[in-house]
Amino acid sequence: MTLAAGQTGTNVALTPLADAYLEGPETVTLTLASGSGYLAGTPANATVTIADANTNRPPVLVAVSNQTLFAGQTLQLTNAATDPDLPAQTVSFGLAAAPDGLTLDALTGVLSWRPAVASAPLVTQVRVTATDSGSPSLSSTQSFWVTVNRPVATLVAPALNPQGFTLRLTGDPGPDMTIQHSTNLVNWATLLTTNSPWLPLDWTDATATNAPQGFYRLLLGP
8 A cells, every 4th residue: 555645544445355254253454554654644554344144053953763672772873064154063952852761962973772572562752953153143943753662572371391491582682571479379489590692582480390389470671
């Protein structure tokens, strides 16, 4: 910038360059300093604030399809979201609606839930939020449905062998299984508890020959 002799002022044009970055307001300060043969007047500086034309945009969640499982099985999936701003902001996950016992990792988006047998059959909605670190922060929400079916299991009639009674457990995958025994249908003793076993499962009660009669029942959990 050059001032002619005797000139006391001039106009300075600033042309901001547009970009896609979310930066917020920026300031530019122009300062005049006295030099050889001239003096800077008062004020000797001027400050201009440049507003950012870009505005914060909410994260975009990847769609999750509806889920179906048996009670006792574990539902586990990973939610994902992207932030459209530049530079991309940090995204955290949360739950707007969920059944009891369902957990969601705020950083990874990993969702986990093992529905109880007593809750089935059940159809429930899960609503997941994704929130960015902007100021002010913005969030998006998406939902999906989970259908929980009640599992069916069968304790096949025992087969007598030299080692005792052998029972076979069959049925739907997912639940924990507990075998109980009674000699009078009133008092029951737990003989076996297994967590979500591979089916069919054969198990032998080596103590079965110690009583004149016996009854077995199968309980499902959790």
